[in-house]
Amino acid sequence: MRYCLQCGHEAERKIPPTDNMPRLVCPNCHYIHYENPKVICGSLVVHEDRVLLCRRAIEPQYGLWTIPAGFMENGETMAEGAARESYEEADAIVLNPHLYCIYDLPDIGQIYSIYLADLKDGAYGIGSESLDCALFSEEDIPWDTLAFEAIRRTLKSYFADRKQFSELSEFPIHQDKIGKDLSIKRY
DSSP, X not given: XXXXXXXXXXXEEEOOTTOSSOEEEOTTTOOEEOOOOEEEXXXXXXXXXXXXXXXXXXXXXXTOEEOSEXXXXXXXXXXXXXXXXXXXXXXXXXXXXXXXXXXXXXXXXXXXXXEEEEEGGGOOOOOTTEEEEEEEOGGGOOGGGBSOHHHHHHHHHHHHHHHHXXXXXXXXXXXXXXXXXXXOEEO
C-alpha cells in the first residue's frame, strides 16, 4: 500500500515517534497504518474416528487437502469463525467445539486457531470453496497432498492424542510456531 487510508496522500514507511517498528505514516494528516497478523479459524471435524477434509477449489494450494478453515471475520469469535468455515466449505455443522491447536506463523503474519469438534449427524457436503469433501480414517489421510504444514501437525497430534485419551474433551491444547524451516518449537 502506498497511500494514506484517511486522506489519500502518498504515505511513507518510517518509525513513528511513539513506536519502535516501521509503519506506513502519512506526512499530510499523520495517520499511522498498522498491519497486524491475520487470524485463520478452522475445525478438525470428527465423526466415528474419521476426520473431515476438504480439497481446495481456491488458491493458495488449489487441489490439495485441508480442514475447513479461513480468515476470521469482524464481529465473530474464533469458535464462530471455525464453525462458519466448516459450513461454508463442507456444509458441515459442528458440535461441541473446543480449542485444540494454535500455530504462530510470524513469517507470513498469520495465527491459526483450530478447534476440535464433532460432526452433527455425520452429514456434510461440498461447499463453493471445495472440489471435494470426505471423511478419512488415519490410514487413508492423503499425507502427500495436504495443503499446509499446520494441517499436517494438527492431524498428527489428533491421531496421537486419540491413542492416549478416550474423550475429545480430554485432548490437550497444542501450541507451536511454524517458520520457514518448518521446525517445531514448543512453548
